[in-house]
Amino acid sequence: MKNRGEFGFIEGIREMFASLPDNGFEGIGDDCAVLPIGNDEALVFTSDMLNENIHFRCDISTPYQIGYKSLVVNVSDVAAMGAKPVATLLSLALPKSCFGNWTDEFMRGYHDASTKYGVKLVGGDTTASVNDISINVTAIGRVPIANIKRRSAAKAGDLIMVTGKLGASNVGLHDLLAGRTDTENAKIHLAPEARVEEGQWLAQHEDVHAMMDISDGISSDLLHILNESQVSAIVPERYVPVAKGAVLYEATNGGEDYELLFTVGGRNIQQLMDDFEAKFGKPLYVIGSLIESEDGNHTLGWECEGGIRYDEKTGGYRHF
Amino acid sequence: MKNRGEFGFIEGIREMFASLPDNGFEGIGDDCAVLPIGNDEALVFTSDMLNENIHFRCDISTPYQIGYKSLVVNVSDVAAMGAKPVATLLSLALPKSCFGNWTDEFMRGYHDASTKYGVKLVGGDTTASVNDISINVTAIGRVPIANIKRRSAAKAGDLIMVTGKLGASNVGLHDLLAGRTDTENAKIHLAPEARVEEGQWLAQHEDVHAMMDISDGISSDLLHILNESQVSAIVPERYVPVAKGAVLYEATNGGEDYELLFTVGGRNIQQLMDDFEAKFGKPLYVIGSLIESEDGNHTLGWECEGGIRYDEKTGGYRHF
Numbered sequence: 001m002k003n004r005g006e007f008g009f010i011e012g013i014r015e016m017f018a019s020l021p022d023n024g025f026e027g028i029g030d031d032c033a034v035l036p037i038g039n040d041e042a043l044v045f046t047s048d049m050l051n052e053n054i055h056f057r058c059d060i061s062t063p064y065q066i067g068y069k070s071l072v073v074n075v076s077d078v079a080a081m082g083a084k085p086v087a088t089l090l091s092l093a094l095p096k097s098c099f100g101n102w103t104d105e106f107m108r109g110y111h112d113a114s115t116k117y118g119v120k121l122v123g124g125d126t127t128a129s130v131n132d133i134s135i136n137v138t139a140i141g142r143v144p145i146a147n148i149k150r151r152s153a154a155k156a157g158d159l160i161m162v163t164g165k166l167g168a169s170n171v172g173l174h175d176l177l178a179g180r181t182d183t184e185n186a187k188i189h190l191a192p193e194a195r196v197e198e199g200q201w202l203a204q205h206e207d208v209h210a211m212m213d214i215s216d217g218i219s220s221d222l223l224h225i226l227n228e229s230q231v232s233a234i235v236p237e238r239y240v241p242v243a244k245g246a247v248l249y250e251a252t253n254g255g256e257d258y259e260l261l262f263t264v265g266g267r268n269i270q271q272l273m274d275d276f277e278a279k280f281g282k283p284l285y286v287i288g289s290l291i292e293s294e295d296g297n298h299t300l301g302w303e304c305e306g307g308i309r310y311d312e313k314t315g316g317y318r319h320f
Numbered sequence: 321m322k323n324r325g326e327f328g329f330i331e332g333i334r335e336m337f338a339s340l341p342d343n344g345f346e347g348i349g350d351d352c353a354v355l356p357i358g359n360d361e362a363l364v365f366t367s368d369m370l371n372e373n374i375h376f377r378c379d380i381s382t383p384y385q386i387g388y389k390s391l392v393v394n395v396s397d398v399a400a401m402g403a404k405p406v407a408t409l410l411s412l413a414l415p416k417s418c419f420g421n422w423t424d425e426f427m428r429g430y431h432d433a434s435t436k437y438g439v440k441l442v443g444g445d446t447t448a449s450v451n452d453i454s455i456n457v458t459a460i461g462r463v464p465i466a467n468i469k470r471r472s473a474a475k476a477g478d479l480i481m482v483t484g485k486l487g488a489s490n491v492g493l494h495d496l497l498a499g500r501t502d503t504e505n506a507k508i509h510l511a512p513e514a515r516v517e518e519g520q521w522l523a524q525h526e527d528v529h530a531m532m533d534i535s536d537g538i539s540s541d542l543l544h545i546l547n548e549s550q551v552s553a554i555v556p557e558r559y560v561p562v563a564k565g566a567v568l569y570e571a572t573n574g575g576e577d578y579e580l581l582f583t584v585g586g587r588n589i590q591q592l593m594d595d596f597e598a599k600f601g602k603p604l605y606v607i608g609s610l611i612e613s614e615d616g617n618h619t620l621g622w623e624c625e626g627g628i629r630y631d632e633k634t635g636g637y638r639h640f
Contacts, residue, residue: 009423009446016431017441023406023462025442033409033442035460037357045443047458049411053450086343089353091369091456103329111336121337122345122353123365126329129452130373136411136445136456138367140355142343 029228030151031077031212032141042148044141046077052133060176063102065190066135067109073215074139075117076194076258080213082149082203083141085196087122088114091136093129117196147203149211149262154229158209158263158290160222163198164282166214167246170254185245195260198280207266214261217253218287219300219311221261226290226298235288236303252302263290349548350471351400351532352461362468364461366397372453380496383422385510386455387429393535394459395437396514396578400533402469402523403461405516407442408434411456413449437516467523469531469582474549478529478583480542480608483518486534487566490574505565515580518600527586534581537573538607539620539631541581546610546618555608556623572622583610 014028026034032044050056050073056066075085090110094103103126114121119139172189180186195213202208210225218240226233242251264272273284293299301308334348346354352364370376370393376386395405410430414423423446434441439459492509500506515533522528530545538560546553562571584592593604613619621628 013427013441016427017434020435020440021438023438023440025407025440028441028443033407035363035407035442037363039358043355043357043363045407045409045458045460047409047411047444047456049413049445049447049454049456051413051447051449051454054413054448087345087353087355087365089365089367089458091367093369093371093374093454107333107336114337115340118341118343120340120343120345121333121348122355123348124367125369125456127369127371128374129371129454131451132449132454134369134371134413134449134452134454134456136367136369136454138365138409138456138458140365 031080032083034081034148036145040145042143042145044078044081044083044143044148045138046074047136047138048074048077050135058133061190063105064109067106067111068113068191070135070137071110071113071117071119072192072194073256073258074137075119075196076213076215078139078141079194079196079199080149080211080260081141081143082147082199082211083143084200085117085119085139085141087120087140089138090121090124092124092126093134094126095129095131095133098133117194143203147200149203149208151210151212151225151228154210154225154231154263154290155265156231156290156292158265159269159286160233160235160261160263160288160290161284161286162214162218162241162259162261163195163284164257164259165241165243165251165285166218166257166259167251167254168243169256170250171243171246173256183245185243189256192256192258194258198276199260201276201279202260202262205272207264207268207272209263209265211260211262214257214259216255218261219252222300223298223311225261225263226300229290230293230298231290232293232297232299232301233288233290234301234303234308239285239287241285241287351397352403354401354468356465360465362463362465364398364401364403364463364468365458366394367456367458368394368397370455378453381510383425384429387426387431388433388511390455390457391430391433391437391439392512392514392578394457395439395516396533396535398459398461399514399516399519400469400531400580401461401463402467402519402531403463404520405437405439405459405461407440407460409458410441410444412444412446413454414446415449415451415453418453437514463523467520469523469528471530471532471545471548474530474545474551474583474610475585476551476610476612478585478610479589479606480553480555480581480583480610481604481606482534482538482561482579482581483515483604484577484579484602485561485563485571485605486538486577486579487571487574488563489576490570491563491566503565505563509576512576512578514578518596519580521596521599522580522582525592527584527588527592529583529585531580531582534577534579536575538581539572542620543618543631545581545583546620549610550613550618551610552613552617552619552621553608553610554621554623554628559605559607561605561607
């Protein structure tokens with residue numbers, strides 16, 4: 001379940017539904033819900049809603065781009081569990097003016113992203129709305145149980161890694177808002193990609209412990225791993241791989257990079273990094289390490305020139 | 321997949337995604353998507369979106385009622401496949417004014433309906449919206465493959481049945497719009513129930529062929545069965561069970577009754593009806609029968625005093 005609002009809201013929902021039968025599902029707290037289905041396999045489920053003028057603007061993104069991105073941000077959550085995305089359900093609420101061309105272009109983008117990631121559209125809903133476009137995608141993935149990567153599996157001593165440079169999407173958004181529509185970063189913001197192959201590859205390595213995707217920025221997202229795993233982190237600011245054109249703050253607090261954030265233990269970390277680069281033609285980046293928490297406080301410490309600065313509260317983009 | 325808009329839109333999507341791998345899923349065309357998972361079992365999936373001032377009005381429904389109904393309409397689709405609903409994912413887009421009390425009351429209603437039907441909340445998303453409240457629920461069900469009831473399984477010669485009287489919800493809506501908030505039908509409209517036990521019971525009978533839930537009215541919903549099964553129907557108007565306070569048109573073209581509509585073949589129909597009444601303390605209603613289609617046209621003929629009136633196009637409530 002997403003935790004874009006108050007931490008307390010999701011916690012409240014967890015408690016509220018605790019007494020209900022789990023019907024075989026694992027609890028809330030990861031990128032996806034998990035349902036073991038036998039034969040050492042599980043299905044994973046995630047839902048993301050995208051709303052006009054909150055998640056996208058029709059004067060900045062084409063309907064094709066909005067359709068493409070709606071699929072990508074959801075398969076990214078599936079990838080973050082180490083699972084293979086297999087299907088989606090799509091709900092579309094549209095003002096009457098959007099029916100016709102807008103919807104056709106949206107579906108073309110959704111279809112092209114579905115084709116890229118090999119994901120079938122198996123159901124959904126189309127309906128009218130009075131004012132805003134609202135899009136909901138539920139993505140379903142399939143994964144060997146042994147490969148599932150949970151936010152709660154990080155251990156003190158793990159290194160923290162990311163699959164790519166950060167901040168480009170945030171810079172791209174600012175480019176677009178300023179009318180610079182042709183920059184490299186603007187294109188990255190408009191047409192993000194999900195690390196689906198990388199996620200499944202990393203999932204096969206038992207030294208990879210916790211994993212999630214970076215949707216709100218590591219300063220916010222990493223805290224979810226820390227809280228779920230009850231550990232703390234030290235991240236030297238100089239280790240953070242900053243995308244071309246971005247500054248550190250955009251790399252740590254911008255959103256929508258959709259790179260994978262994960263922790264790795266064991267002795268074969270260099271081998272993992274070499275193998276990843278050989279396989280994907282790009283490096284992994286170590287950004288810090290996990291340490292035991294003191295006094296039950298799971299803190300994210302940024303090592304900078306003046307010492308260590310602690311994030312007291314979640315940063316990243318907040319909708320409320 | 322819902323077919324609330326143009327028939328052609330869903331058909332277009334079917335064609336668009338036909339070349340993608342199905343990843344084990346059955347095609348679009350039922351109340352739910354179906355994924356066999358081994359051990360002669362399948363999971364079923366459905367998504368429904370509810371939007372402010374389209375599906376509900378905040379001056380008519382309380383947040384509790386909206387939450388309750390959001391869960392019910394989705395488990396109703398699961399019930400219509402003969403499946404047991406097991407879990408939901410809930411996405412909520414809310415204007416800032418709704419965060420807090422509104423959401424708490426909404427969640428209380430959602431929780432109470434979830435408890436009633438034994439369904440766990442396993443994930444979702446909460447986010448802001450600029451203007452409207454938008455709610456999406458994805459429901460997941462589990463069913464023995466032999467029990468799945470598809471819209472495409474109806475046969476010429478089958479009787480057509482419904483699990484209850486029709487039209488009350490539509491009358492209730494008009495009561496509410498006229499300020500009569502305390503009528504029996506107003507209560508039915510605000511707090512519908514899904515036929516979950518009935519659906520699973522009917523699903524165990526192999527003489528029950530096609531099944532779906534009545535969300536848009538039988539004049540519209542029955543056409544889906546006719547089209548998917550390539551048969552035609554004759555429905556004597558006098559057979560339609562009209563709820564107290566409703567007229568025939570409301571029973572056939574109103575929506576949101578959430579009774580089950582199904583077809584039955586074989587010789588033991590009276591036994592099925594008797595057993596149903598003994599089990600649930602209420603009768604089944606035979607509303608008509610299926611006949612072979614002529615010239616490839618799957619028609620719904622209403623037998624009335626003047627002869628037979630044919631529905632040329634889908635009736636029911638249309639959002640576009």
